[in-house]
Amino acid sequence: MIRKVGQGKISLMGWANNSHPSNDFQEIYGVGARECISKSEKFKFVFSQSKQLDLIELEQLLQSVGWSRRPMRRVQKALDNSLLKVGLWQHDSKFPRLVGFARCTGDGVLHATVWDVAIHPVYQGFGLGKELMAYVLRSLKEMNIERVVLFADPGVISFYKSQGWTLEPKGYRCGFWYAN
Numbered sequence: 001m002i003r004k005v006g007q008g009k010i011s012l013m014g015w016a017n018n019s020h021p022s023n024d025f026q027e028i029y030g031v032g033a034r035e036c037i038s039k040s041e042k043f044k045f046v047f048s049q050s051k052q053l054d055l056i057e058l059e060q061l062l063q064s065v066g067w068s069r070r071p072m073r074r075v076q077k078a079l080d081n082s083l084l085k086v087g088l089w090q091h092d093s094k095f096p097r098l099v100g101f102a103r104c105t106g107d108g109v110l111h112a113t114v115w116d117v118a119i120h121p122v123y124q125g126f127g128l129g130k131e132l133m134a135y136v137l138r139s140l141k142e143m144n145i146e147r148v149v150l151f152a153d154p155g156v157i158s159f160y161k162s163q164g165w166t167l168e169p170k171g172y173r174c175g176f177w178y179a180n
């Protein structure tokens, strides 16, 4: 699926400044951390690009949505080589919990590809996935990236479509190569 970054509305909800002082968040989640507005009345959620990711916690999150385990060393390298890594944390001043994640690869100028978009099943339906994608696109826009692509699982095509993503027509412009 493809998305021109200037295209359509990018929700600003995930960037809202609100009652919780952002300085408090930055102490726990690193520079640039921001609260993510959600439909949950019980929890607060915070986006961070700079809080260190615990690889085990990340893999547990990705396995919780049904994806298979990957070798840690390769995952670490993939993270190191990514253009953008966004963690979404359920706020707790002592034990923040990683509940969402997305990352992008790309050339840093023109094109980016989104990977590993996941919200922990317990936290799905609160609007977090939508806000996470808005945050990702907003961050890519700040890098002046023009075009973003992702490979949607069949079950989530309408999730992306409703946010302005376009299904690449007829599939004839996509090429895939798998090592095995």
Ligand SMILES: CC(C)(COP(=O)(O)OP(=O)(O)OC[C@H]1O[C@@H](n2cnc3c(N)ncnc32)[C@H](O)[C@@H]1OP(=O)(O)O)[C@@H](O)C(=O)NCCC(=O)NCCS
Pocket: 065, 117, 118, 119, 120, 123, 124, 125, 126, 127, 128, 129, 130, 131, 151, 152, 153, 155, 156, 157, 158, 159, 162
């Ligand atoms: C897809 C995913 C990220 C959505 O996260 P979420 O936090 O539950 O989504 P949201 O609550 O932000 O939902 C936003 C909107 O999308 C809709 N939506 C959510 N999941 C959907 C799905 N699988 N298919 C279609 N629509 C969906 C919601 O109903 C909501 O609609 P609304 O704005 O009209 O209320 C999450 O379900 C997930 O992690 N799934 C497993 C991993 C996965 O498939 N990732 C994508 C890989 S390509």
